[in-house]
Amino acid sequence: MADIDIIKDENIVYKKSKVLTDNVMHYCPGCSHGVVHKLIAEVIEEMGIQDKTIGVSPVGCSVFAYNYLDIDWQEAAHGRAPALATATKRLMPDKYVFTYQGDGDLASIGAAEIIHACNRGENITVIFINNGIYGMTGGQMAPTTLVGMKTATTPYGRDVELNGYPLKMTELVAQLPGTCYVTRQSVHTPATVRKCKKAIRKAFENQDKKIGTSFVEVTSTCNSGWKIPPVEANNWMVDHMFKFYKQGDLKDSEKDNPDDYKKFIE
């Protein structure tokens, strides 16, 4: 088949989302950020909400998310994205508002903001990239770093005596009545990518229902920070991260407990 035939509309089975810009991503090979960006872009395009979506980008490797998704963005200070999303959604309730945050941003410096946004049941979507490390600043320990895991600031491995325990933010926010949908996904295989996209879509659609905060953790790899090549990093994530960060839905108010859900919207 000639090129010209391939690009005929009826032959196209897959193409780049229009919501993704043409900018070349700065992410390292194997990094999960780029895949998740793509999924969000596809969801926004498929829902037809490009003109109604406001993203809040974090401080971390994804600080430049605004260069890759062609929507309006607010760049937050480190950890503060949920506060920004709160105000934006309350001032413009007809918009779709989401934060995109790393684990240093969300679970460490921004722990207060995320807990209170979730606890108020802000009608927003939170995308939480948990790669167990501070990527941007060169691979230091995050609150989510596994016990024994080596990082720039835990060169002998995370020691509970010295550094405390890894923090399961997703389990934590699932307990708050303000969250309606809390799930943990990954993007290391085609199947998980498809599942993750469904979760992101649901998390955006929940904003129409006004039922509280939707929270999607994506357990992720950080090849540069972990100092493991991409394929091995995926395996390491499955073998180690998934044992501690159990994959799947933690909470789905509509499914789990219809009464809770009704109570919430009354």
Next chain:
Amino acid sequence: MGELKLMKGNEVIAHAAMRCGCDGYFGYPITPQSEVMETLMLKKPWETTGMVVLQAESEVASINMVYAGASCGKKVMTSSSSPGVSLMQEGITYIAGAELPCLLVNVVRGGPGLGTIQPAQSDYYQTCKGGGHGDYNLIVLAPASVQEMNDFVDLGFELAFKYRNPAMILSDGAIGQMMEKVELSDFKPRWTDEEIQKISGSWATTGKTADREQHIITSLELDSESMEKINHRIQAKYRKMEEEEVRYEEIQCEDAEYIFVAYGSSSRICQKSIEIARAKGIKVGLLRPITLFPYPTKAIAKLAERVKGMLSVEMSAGQMVDDVRLAVNGKIPVEHFGRLGGIIPTPDEIVEALEQKIIGGK
């Protein structure tokens, strides 16, 4: 004539916000300014004007809510007192860096640290000389009456939007807590979406429609050449403010041989000190800066050409006095008098300080 009321300064901030078409208030309780949010919660403006009012989990959160609201082209504000405003400094420099308009209110109490809940003016440096990191300035309005608490809400928003820069009302515990007669402003409706498009449509994050490029609110620019350009653009705004927005009041300066320079509560007390001093035959006047940034440098320099000395009266260990000295540039003696820790100076103390430090000190 607007509606006349007897009200606390803090309550008036809330009423002025509702009346000037403010879209959102985000705050966290702290004495001596908690009445601002309490009044708003009592009045429930979301049911009338549609204004959003939210008690945030901290001042860190409230200032970042303001950052977002301002990003949407909305008229948003917060208020706090000194320890809370310290916590907001990160957010304030981001707002200044992203060139966003908003209104901040600091009802100052004595520091350092948790300090006291009594009035002070010891946050002048923080407000006018930085506070957060980087080269930026706030537009700073210093009310000396409950009436000005009302008036400066509208003026603060006006200047903030004119320059796309945060404006701060630098008040203190005395102005916030005292009750005075006030003529409240008439109600102005909140801006419609169409009006927001007209005013801030070229930059606000209102959703990327097909007919325009995406809007990105950020203070980040890793390329130094570009970042320097942004800095120059921001500095140019400040120079323009210095040309066009200086506001001050002169009281009995025409025949004065000495000048009190004082803002806010201190300027009110100085008016009584002028009476006392003049009864003793000391010809003293008052220069009251209304904008602390931009500062009335030229007005002070002009007075310095014909008076014998100036006393900067502040409830601080001597902060604004630096700016008076810079304006005077060594021509005449400039001294400072102030009480600390939440103590308000008496009119007599101020006259005594003038006699000792300026008249006798020559």
